[in-house]
Every structure is written in structure tokens, then in C-alpha cells.
Amino acid sequence: MKVVVNGKEYKIWFKHTMLDGARYKALTTCWVEGAGRPWPGGQALCVAGDQFKKSIGRKIALSRAIYGFTRDERREIWKQYFDVVGRG
Numbered sequence: 001m002k003v004v005v006n007g008k009e010y011k012i013w014f015k016h017t018m019l020d021g022a023r024y025k026a027l028t029t030c031w032v033e034g035a036g037r038p039w040p041g042g043q044a045l046c047v048a049g050d051q052f053k054k055s056i057g058r059k060i061a062l063s064r065a066i067y068g069f070t071r072d073e074r075r076e077i078w079k080q081y082f083d084v085v086g087r088g
Contacts, residue, residue: 005077011032014031015028022048024047024048042067
């Protein structure tokens, strides 16, 4: 997914990994790439007692990945994210 914030284009992508450990059953990782280098990724773990949902993992991982952006930049990223995937 590509988003444009303050005239800069960023590429955001996700990876879902199923784990077979006793404590965690899934990991969602989000990367934000732009301005010539990848932004540190955000991760979300699904514990064994929870139901794994990709949409929830993406929201948590994205919120952690964009932590270093300003409030207005984060707002614009979320707006464009929800325009693409919807609110579900």
C-alpha cells in the first residue's frame, strides 16, 4: 500500500506469520519504507488464548510502526489506510 504524507511517498506492507509456540500463535509485522530507507517496523503478537484476526494485527502493528511520525502525519496515514481497507 502506498500513502503520500507531506509530499513524501511511503510504502507500507505487512507480513503475517503463524507460530507454533505455547504462548503465542501469530505475529503480524508492519514496515514503512520511504525517504530512501525502511522505517523501523511495528509488531503485534497474538497470544494463544485469542482468536487471530489479520485486521486487528495490522492495526496494532501499523500504530507501532508509525509511532515516530508527527500527529498530523499519523492522522493522514490512518485516513489513507482506512480508505484502502475500510474500517473492518
